Structures are given as C-alpha cells and as structure tokens.
Amino acid sequence: GSQRLNRGNYVMTDLMDMARKHDVTDVVVVHEHRGKPDGMIVSHLPHGPTAYFGLRDVILRHDLPDRPPKVSEARPHLIFHEFDTKLGRRVKSILQALFPVAAPLCKRAMTFANVNDSIHFRHHVWSSESTHGEDEDPSAKKKEELALLECGPRFTMNIYRIELGTLDMKDVTTEWVLRPHFNKQRTALATSN
Numbered sequence: 217g218s219q220r221l222n223r224g225n226y227v228m229t230d231l232m233d234m235a236r237k238h239d240v241t242d243v244v245v246v247h248e249h250r251g252k253p254d255g256m257i258v259s260h261l262p263h264g265p266t267a268y269f270g271l272r273d274v275i276l277r278h279d280l281p282d283r284p285p286k287v288s289e290a291r292p293h294l295i296f297h298e299f300d301t302k303l304g305r306r307v308k309s310i311l312q313a314l315f316p317v318a319a320p321l322c323k324r325a326m327t328f329a330n331v332n333d334s335i336h337f338r339h340h341v342w343s344s345e346s347t348h349g350e351d352e353d354p355s356a357k358k359k360e361e362l363a364l365l366e367c368g369p370r371f372t373m374n375i376y377r378i379e380l381g382t383l384d385m386k387d388v389t390t391e392w393v394l395r396p397h398f399n400k401q402r403t404a405l406a407t408s409n
Contacts, residue, residue: 241261242314244256254270256268258310259382266383275371284367285341291316293318294325295325296328298329298405307335324367333405334374338366340366
C-alpha cells in the first residue's frame with residue numbers, strides 16, 4: 217500500500233502537507249550518496265514520532281548474487297529479534313507501524329534482527345512442497361520441504377535519533393539521541409546476556 221515518489225525540488229513541508237491531505241500514515245525518506253542509500257528517516261503522521269537511521273552494507277534487489285523471485289504483494293509477517301529494552305520496544309513499534317497486519321497464509325517475511333545495536337534487515341519468501349518417499353506408505357504423513365528465497369534488499373540500520381514530532385515540525389522534543397562519545401557499558405536496543 218505504499219507509493220514511491222522522487223523528491224526532486226519539493227520542499228519537505230509541502231511533501232508532508234500533501235501526505236496529510238491524502239491520509240498517508242507514514243513517510244519514509246531515503247537519502248543516498250552517489251546512488252548508494254546511506255540514511256533513512258521514518259516519520260509517522262499526523263503527529264510523529266520521527267526516527268533517523270544510518271544505512272550501511274546496502275545490497276539492492278538487482279545486486280543480489282542469486283536472481284530474486286518476483287516479490288509477492290501479500291502483507292508480510294514481521295520478525296523482530298532482540299528488541300528487549302525500552303528503546304528497543306520503541307524502535308520496534310516505529311518499524312511495525314510501517315506495515316499492515318500480515319495475511320494469515322502469507323509466505324513472505326521481513327526480519328529485523330538486532331546485533332549490538334545494528335539492525336540487520338532481510339526480506340524472504342518461502343515455498344513448501346509436500347513429499348513422501350517411494351518406499352513409504354502413501355497413507356503415512358506427508359513431509360514438507362521448505363525453500364527459503366531472499367528477495368532483497370538487504371541492509372544494516374543504526375538508529376541515531378528519535379524525535380516527538382514529524383519532519384516538518386520545528387522545535388520538536390528529542391526523545392532519544394545516540395551519544396557515541398560517551399562510554400557505554402551495554403547495548404541500547406537489547407539486554408545483554
């Protein structure tokens with residue numbers, strides 16, 4: 217249910233006004249440098265929050281080693297791994313808001329896996345085939361073989377700021393900001409074992 221739009225010369229306030237008029241729930245802005253995505257902003261409408269992510273290790277769909285299958289348009293299942301802290305749950309809720317509730321029989325999944333405050337994103341579809349051996353009794357239970365196929369894109373996100381407003385609001389409250397120069401004894405998104 218999303219639409220892609222090249223920003224071009226549009227001013228951000230005009231884009232946000234247009235999104236509000238068309239009842240858009242979230243605006244995702246992807247920044248790039250020389251054709252390679254390096255940042256992403258997720259702004260929830262109408263009142264926020266807005267999350268800022270840095271992107272790295274981006275591999276686009278057409279750059280995957282194996283040719284990806286045609287992408288299903290079914291609403292995907294979401295998998296979140298290691299989002300245990302208060303901040304982790306907040307980031308999880310921001311990312312969950314981008315997607316509608318999954319279709320029950322959908323064979324598509326998007327994974328957000330947190331490893332040391334880096335969120336690894338993967339997108340897969342799977343197919344299943346029922347098989348049974350030739351020497352087995354046909355009335356016996358059938359075995360299912362699953363084939364997992366990566367659709368892409370694949371990237372790693374690092375959150376560096378959450379604000380309590382939208383992109384076009386001025387003087388917003390910063391809910392959380394990464395302070396990399398402080399000594400940090402534990403990760404911010406997940407509890408360490």
